[in-house]
Amino acid sequence: MDWWIPMSKEKRKFIKQWLFSHKNFLVYIAFILCLWLIFGFAFNALEWMMYLILLVLIFSGLFLASWCVKDFLQYKKIKENPNWKELLQSEKAWTTSEQFLLETLEDYASQLAQTEFQQREAYKEQLDYYTMWIHQIKTSIASSQLLIQALPTLPEKSPLEQELIKITTYTDFVLHYVRMETFHQDLVLREHSLDSIIRQILKKFATFFIYKNLRLSYESIDQVIVTDAKWFSVILEQILLNSIKYTDKDGQISIYLDGAYLCIQDTGIGIATSDQQRIFERGFSGFNGRMNYHSSGLGLYLSNEIAKNLGLELSVESTVGEGTTLKILLQQDKLDTRV
Template identity: 35%
Template sequence: MLLLFLKERKAWILFFIVMQIWLNFILALDVAFVHTSTIYINSVNIILFILFLAWRFFIETRYLRKLNVMIQLEKQLDFDTLLALFPDGCTPFEHLFAEAIEEVVLKSREELNAVKVDFSEENDRTLIWIHEMKTPITAIRLMIDSIENPILQKKMELEWLRIHLLLDQQLHNTRLPSIGIDNMMETIVLQKIIHKEIRELLAWCMEKGIGFDLVDLEVEVLTDQKWFSFIVRQLLTNAVKYSDENTEIRVFVTRDQTGHVLLHIQDEGIGISKADLPRIFDKSFTGSTGRLTTASTGMGLYLAKNAAEKLGIVVLVQSELGVGTTFSLCFPLKNQFLQISSR
């Protein structure tokens, strides 16, 4: 901070040096000062100037020190408390600076609150629309079940499933910001969730001739059932979407050396290119693989990744073009879960 202060006051220092040079020039030329000690005068002036700079350094950096303390407390205190602690300053300029900052902060806060209100209202409207759509969707499902032509019934069921999955994706996208108050941690059996989600995709799987190989799924984990089901749904949907016809999707469980449970969903699809792999969890990113189908929205993996992080689940992926893709869900240990839930 001292170097910064000296740099800020370089005009003062330059002015003092120029005045000292001028003073010594006068003392050297004027015969009236022939017996005056220039060393004494220069020494006194330099000492007084250094004392003056030290005094100004203490006065002017006091305000900056208060600001630094407030910055260090930023993560520990709420916004209102921080605003109350904002230093007023001692000098007229510091008072003016503090007033300007407070005015800007208050105006920004008002605009932020307005944006939050608009966002909340938009979320509410979206949720209402989704719930309103469930009524005709349910009615369409009942109508599909009554169709006698099996070929037409399968086609209608497949289109219904696509609409259902898109609505479900939008519903969880809207609820994702409030996942912290929307979840309930409980012990669930992986096999039960996997079987349920596969049944939901049965029409799609039958159309493409895709089968499932389920291995060692009688494992219990601690998580939120609703959000975990959504994560599995997105990964299974991706596996079915990008799998070749008449192939198999393998779902199995392993444990790593530290005891973490890992759920793997492995397909034999077209795979993901190395260039796209680092970005597949980005919002709205479809990549070269996603462009092969108009059904890709680039939201499924983004939502699955964000929901998993909220639950303390790590999403891993391995893929090779032409070979297939394996998504893995690594569940936290009990002590890690307690740390996550206490945040």
């Protein structure tokens, strides 16, 4: 019944275009109106003929109005939920030109479906390749870890362990980056202890803290969150790796809860104000990444994309020379649960 609401710009535009495309029918109604006027006033026709023409005119007008309303409702339905297949099946051609147009659209829809299928197959092949490649790399990493563990305690042992952890993390990063295309197919939402997730990551990176003599400030966080533990861990790992990477020896990293925010704070080199608005962009490495370290600019981008899909929000506060605090808003009002 929203048709009877005072006309919007969209309705006026639709009616104008619809009347133009049905001008032949309008000419027919105009012809009937002319007959009514001519026979009624010029020739003083019989009363029954006048009523007959008037009835034809009224019914023609009602038919035209109902036709217009029906087309408008169909137009809104298609606009709100466009579906090529459903549209082409529901439409019937009334003229040769319309038939040609429908056939052209069917060909286009068929080509589009074929292209999408080929892209899905190509993506699947790419994902299978990276999965196989990562599996092979991890086998070599596991062998290297066993060899390093067998070594006596040497000054070189800790750096080797750190590099292996980095390789493992970066290898997983590649797989996560590729799988972002099918994120929701790999999503498993459950209740998890935030403290448990954090402690697992801290244990994984313990050797970095020891080697750089970094102080850790962390107290148990008694909070349960609904999330995918694997994807949430990817976010924390990328943030914590950045904090470790950009914090000098004898620095400090703090992890704490501030209201609805999980904060990871470091006493590192900080981020320039001009860079803070862009650190979540794909490929943006910033001044620090360009001048002092090798940076792909993908770590925080991936973290931010994952956070959006998990209903989280990342933000940063930083002062050059003092450190950086990266915050994760745990309020999951916009948790994306599409499958």
